[in-house]
Structure formats: C-alpha cells, structure tokens
Amino acid sequence: MRKIIIVDDEPMITNTLSTLIELMLDYTVYTFNSPADVLSSAVVKDEHIDLIISDFIMPGMNGLELLSAIKALQPHIVTILLTGYSDKESAIRSINDLGLYYYLEKPWDNNELIKIIQNGIEKTELETALHQKITVIEKKNQEISRLYELLRRDFNREMDNVLELVLSLSNVIEAKDQYTDGHTRRVADLAIALAKRLKLSEAQIRNIEIGAIIHDIGKVATPEVILNKPGKLTYDEFEIMKEHSEAGAHIIMPISTLSDCVPIVRSHHEKLDGSGYPYGIKGDEINIETRIVAISDIFDALYTDRPYREAMPFEDIKAILDHDADSGKLDLTILKILYDLHREGVIDAIYMGSEDIYRA
Numbered sequence: 550m551r552k553i554i555i556v557d558d559e560p561m562i563t564n565t566l567s568t569l570i571e572l573m574l575d576y577t578v579y580t581f582n583s584p585a586d587v588l589s590s591a592v593v594k595d596e597h598i599d600l601i602i603s604d605f606i607m608p609g610m611n612g613l614e615l616l617s618a619i620k621a622l623q624p625h626i627v628t629i630l631l632t633g634y635s636d637k638e639s640a641i642r643s644i645n646d647l648g649l650y651y652y653l654e655k656p657w658d659n660n661e662l663i664k665i666i667q668n669g670i671e672k673t674e675l676e677t678a679l680h681q682k683i684t685v686i687e688k689k690n691q692e693i694s695r696l697y698e699l700l701r702r703d704f705n706r707e708m709d710n711v712l713e714l715v716l717s718l719s720n721v722i723e724a725k726d727q728y729t730d731g732h733t734r735r736v737a738d739l740a741i742a743l744a745k746r747l748k749l750s751e752a753q754i755r756n757i758e759i760g761a762i763i764h765d766i767g768k769v770a771t772p773e774v775i776l777n778k779p780g781k782l783t784y785d786e787f788e789i790m791k792e793h794s795e796a797g798a799h800i801i802m803p804i805s806t807l808s809d810c811v812p813i814v815r816s817h818h819e820k821l822d823g824s825g826y827p828y829g830i831k832g833d834e835i836n837i838e839t840r841i842v843a844i845s846d847i848f849d850a851l852y853t854d855r856p857y858r859e860a861m862p863f864e865d866i867k868a869i870l871d872h873d874a875d876s877g878k879l880d881l882t883i884l885k886i887l888y889d890l891h892r893e894g895v896i897d898a899i900y901m902g903s904e905d906i907y908r909a
C-alpha cells in the first residue's frame with residue numbers, strides 16, 4: 550500500500566488532510582505536528598514513503614528545510630508544500646532547488662489536492678519503471694559490448710596466427726627464390742597504399758596485404774634452376790613457372806581464413822584482356838584486390854635491381870605500364886593512382902623503408 554506523510558503544526562490540518570486522503574485514496578497516512586518528530590520517526594528511516602505534504606511555517610524548521618532533509622533520506626519521494634499566500638515566492642523558488650513537485654496554497658481545494666497527490670505518485674512510479682528499464686537496457690548493452698569484445702579478441706588472435714603463418718610462408722619463398730628478397734613486403738606496402746587511395750574496405754585491405762605477401766607462395770613447387778635462372782626462360786621453363794599461381798591457390802585453400810586471398814594468389818598474372826595466365830580470365834572476372842596486387846608486383850619487379858638487369862627508371866616503367874594499359878591489359882585507374890603516389894613521393898618512401906607517409 551502506498552504511504553503518505555503529512556506534517557503541519559496545526560493538528561486540525563493534519564487530521565483533516567489525513568481523513569480526506571484515507572477517504573478518497575486507499576493510502577496509509579502518517580501525520581506529524583513538528584518537523585523534529587518526522588525526522589526522528591522510524592517511519593522515515595525504515596519505510597518506503599511515496600509522498601510527503603508539509604506545511605511551510607513550522608516551529609524549529611521550515612517546510613523547505615524539512616522536505617530537503619527528507620529527500621536526502623528518501624530520494625524518490627514526491628514533495629508537496631502547503632503554503633500561505635505570503636510564502637508563495639519562496640515556494641516557487643524552491644521548485645527547482647529542491648525538486649519540489651507542487652506547492653499548494655491554503656486553503657486548498659480537496660479535489661485538486663487528491664488529483665495532485667495521484668498525479669505525483671503516478672509520475673514518480675512511471676519514472677521509476679522507466680529508470681528500471683533503462684538500467685536493464687544498459688546492463689544488456691554492457692553484456693553485448695563484453696561479448697563483442699570477446700569475439701573481437703578471438704578474431705584478432707586468429708588473424709595474428711594467420712599473419713604469422715603468412716609471414717612464415719613468405720619466408721619459404723624468399724629462402725628459395727634469390728630474386729625476391731623483400732619483394733613480397735614491398736608489393737604488400739605498395740598495394741596497401743593503392744587500396745587506401747581507392748577507398749577499399751578494411752577487410753579488402755587486409756586481404757590485399759596478406760594476398761600480396763603470399764602471392765608467389767606457389768613458387769615452392771617451381772624447380773630452383775628455373776626460379777634462379779639468370780637469363781630468359783625457355784618456352785617450356787616458362788610453362789613450368791606459370792604453374793606457380795594455381796599451385797599457390799592450392800596451398801592456401803585449406804586455410805579458411807585465407808579464402809578471400811585465393812583469387813589474388815591464383816590470378817595475379819591474369820590480364821584484363823584475357824592474355825594472362827593460368828586461365829586467361831578477363832575484365833570483371835579479375836577482382837580489384839587482384840588487379841592492385843598484380844600492378845604492384847609488376848612495378849616492384851621493374852623498380853628494383855635483378856641479377857640480370859638493374860632497376861629501371863620510373864619513366865621507363867611508366868612507358869611499359871602505359872603501353873599495357875593502352876592495349877587493355879592493366880587497369881588504368883589503378884595506374885593513375887600509382888603515378889599520383891610516385892609524384893607525391895609515397896612510392897619512394899616505401900622503397901626507403903619509411904611507412905609513415907602512405908599509412909597515414
């Protein structure tokens with residue numbers, strides 16, 4: 550049952566009010582005739598009180614001071630001040646300071662008073678229910694955040710494991726192929742820079758990085774005499790060399806986390822006009838990640854020293870790439886970005902080992 554306290558130094562008022570409320574509302578009413586009695590009573594200390602109606606001018610302590618003290622003990626309580634006309638100003642001021650729910654002038658209207666009491670209690674109960682719902686939602690949100698964090702940690706741990714595996718695979722190739730020292734890391738850095746300019750998603754950029762590092766993993770199946778041959782390969786040797794793309798795809802296929810990298814590994818020697826290998830796929834059949842890695846791979850091969858020739862000047866490389874783009878082999882949009890990156894010094898930063906510029 551809801552509980553109400555009435556405080557007034559005139560017993561006639563407390564009696565009248567308590568009779569009225571008990572008659573009109575099925576509430577338990579406690580009456581007091583001095584603020585000190587209220588504050589020292591067990592009712593205020595031990596019980597949940599819904600509402601308090603207090604007189605303003607009382608001996609020892611005024612109504613506002615009393616309501617303020619009660620609010621400290623029962624923060625949810627609805628406070629109503631009963632004032633004489635002359636006290637109206639201070640009552641109005643205290644509405645905000647104290648969080649006073651209502652002030653009522655004497656003499657009050659019985660029906661109005663009952664309505665105010667009902668509304669005040671109803672409002673507080675709605676607020677309490679809302680607050681409880683918010684608390685439940687906040688708890689659920691916390692739980693969702695905690696689960697998300699666990700999943701994210703698991704995912705990151707798995708990605709870390711995969712990256713370690715990928716780096717280890719890339720070491721396998723570099724140990725076997727003397728031409729590729731540092732090649733895969735540079736291809737990855739260049740490809741990431743291109744992908745960021747093309748505003749690819751984080752997932753795509755991650756695939757590009759991993760795909761670039763392992764794009765030549767299939768070379769573990771290529772005989773070393775062919776891999777390390779200083780001169781031009783014969784037709785047959787080149788046919789064997791070409792098998793490394795499909796071999797690489799087969800090597801990584803059992804690793805589900807690397808499934809999105811399979812097209813990069815398999816198709817990094819395909820050309821947009823269908824003249825590449827291993828399958829001669831063309832156009833949209835070659836995804837953007839693969840196109841980016843392919844161009845980065847070609848660029849790095851030309852831009853670095855090889856045992857059989859020195860690194861080519863950028864302008865000469867540009868001429869070769871432009872020619873390939875004109876004949877429909879390479880993606881012109883990606884090439885243009887590559888040229889932008891060169892003009893801005895980003896490529897040289899990559900080749901100097903500085904990663905600050907293009908990672909920004």
Ligand SMILES: [Fe+2]
Binds near residue numbers: 764765
């Ligand atoms: Fe390759």
